[in-house]
Amino acid sequence: xxxxxxxxxxLKQLYVYVAEQRRAGKLNYEIKNDLKEKGxxxxxxxxxxxxxxxxxxxxxxxxxxxxxxxxxLIWILxxxxxNVMSAAFDWPFWVY
Numbered sequence: 001x002x003x004x005x006x007x008x009x010x011l012k013q014l015y016v017y018v019a020e021q022r023r024a025g026k027l028n029y030e031i032k033n034d035l036k037e038k039g040x041x042x043x044x045x046x047x048x049x050x051x052x053x054x055x056x057x058x059x060x061x062x063x064x065x066x067x068x069x070x071x072x073l074i075w076i077l078x079x080x081x082x083n084v085m086s087a088a089f090d091w092p093f094w095v096y
Contacts, residue, residue, distance in 0.1 A: 011044075011048075014035075014040070014044070014048050015048055015051070015052060017035075018031055018035075018048050018049055018052045019052050019055075021034075022052060022053065028049050028053065031045075031049060032045050032046075032049060
């Protein structure tokens with residue numbers, strides 16, 4: 001039971017390491033080579049990289065920063081500004 005817990009902890013550390021490297025912009029083959037040098041089996045490395053790659057974008061820090069304006073709100077704001085300018089400058093079109 002204790003060995004199983006130790007393996008789970010090592011696997012968790014491996015996932016965290018790979019995710020940090022991907023966020024830092026490191027490519028998959030670079031991460032794979034680093035882990036191979038540390039003696040981790042290639043099958044395990046491939047599985048972890050594939051799993052992490054589906055959840056972490058390369059160089060993605062926006063998820064940790066939070067906030068921001070959703071893209072659809074920016075488009076709505078642009079349409080509102082265009083409509084106000086159309087009315088103010090008597091342009092012959094309105095965007096609804």
